Amino acid sequence: MNSQQFRKVQSIILESPLISALLRNWDKIALPDCWLAAGAVTQTVWNHAFGSPPVYGINDIDIVYFDASDLSEQSEADHAARIRRAFADLSVWIDVKNEARVHLWYEAKFGYPIDPYISASHAITTFPTTATAVGLQSRDGNLELCAPYGLSDLLSGIVRPNKKQITREIYAQKVNRWITVWPKLTVIGWDD
Numbered sequence: 666m667n668s669q670q671f672r673k674v675q676s677i678i679l680e681s682p683l684i685s686a687l688l689r690n691w692d693k694i695a696l697p698d699c700w701l702a703a704g705a706v707t708q709t710v711w712n713h714a715f716g717s718p719p720v721y722g723i724n725d726i727d728i729v730y731f732d733a734s735d736l737s738e739q740s741e742a743d744h745a746a747r748i749r750r751a752f753a754d755l756s757v758w759i760d761v762k763n764e765a766r767v768h769l770w771y772e773a774k775f776g777y778p779i780d781p782y783i784s785a786s787h788a789i790t791t792f793p794t795t796a797t798a799v800g801l802q803s804r805d806g807n808l809e810l811c812a813p814y815g816l817s818d819l820l821s822g823i824v825r826p827n828k829k830q831i832t833r834e835i836y837a838q839k840v841n842r843w844i845t846v847w848p849k850l851t852v853i854g855w856d857d
Contacts, residue, residue: 670816674710675808678801681709681719683755687726691803693751696730696744696761698785700800700811703727705757707797707819711847714822722846725758729800731785733765741766764788779830786811791830793839794818798827825853 679685687701705726712721728748732740745761752759764782772778782788785800792798795814802809818825824843826836833855840852 667816670820671810673820674810674816677710677713678706678808680713683720683723683726683757684709684801686755687752688801688803688808690752694728694748696728696732698731700729700785700789700802701726702729702785702789702800702811703792703797706799706801708847710819711822711850714820715847715849717847720756723757725760726755728759728761729764729785729788730761731764731782731788736763736766736769738766775832775835777832786813789813791827793827793831793836795825795827796823797839821851822847822849823851823853826855828855 678688684701684705705723708721708723709719711717712719712723730744741761741763744763745759748761749759764785764787767788768779768781779791782791789798789800789811790813796819798812798814799816799819800811802811812819814827817823824840836855844850844852
């Protein structure tokens with residue numbers, strides 16, 4: 666990963682009152698193999714690139730973790746409720762998902778099965794676009810980044826499908842929402 670690109674993303678993220686508040690209090694999350702992932706990270710960078718306020722268009726924050734020792738839906742829900750209480754002052758919904766259990770419900774929701782993930786970073790490699798396949802965590806006061814497809818698309822406002830797991834329809838749904846909020850995005854078609 667390009668260290669200059671990482672420093673740029675880090676600087677943008679730390680300027681966001683929404684994301685920086687979460688990262689400053691990362692110890693309150695207290696989940697194994699845990700990452701702030703996908704939309705809120707990506708959309709914060711897009712907002713910076715397009716001159717929008719840092720929280721513009723951000724509907725939720727995705728926190729993913731990996732705990733194969735407890736695949737219960739109740740445990741995931743309890744963690745989500747605890748984290749929402751800890752960050753009740755944030756203005757957006759916090760979605761918490763145990764990536765170790767995604768394969769248990771994925772087929773019912775999306776119509777096809779997936780293999781179990783082996784870690785949260787493995788799950789991030791399957792996120793719908795190269796720009797959203799990103800995760801951040803605060804570790805010992807330092808920001809760590811998981812960006813399996815690099816940061817070029819993210820920093821350039823390019824939306825490119827990551828066909829590792831999604832369908833054309835899922836990609837189209839994501840793109841249609843995003844281009845209404847961030848019309849300057851460069852969208853790469855499914856077949857391009």
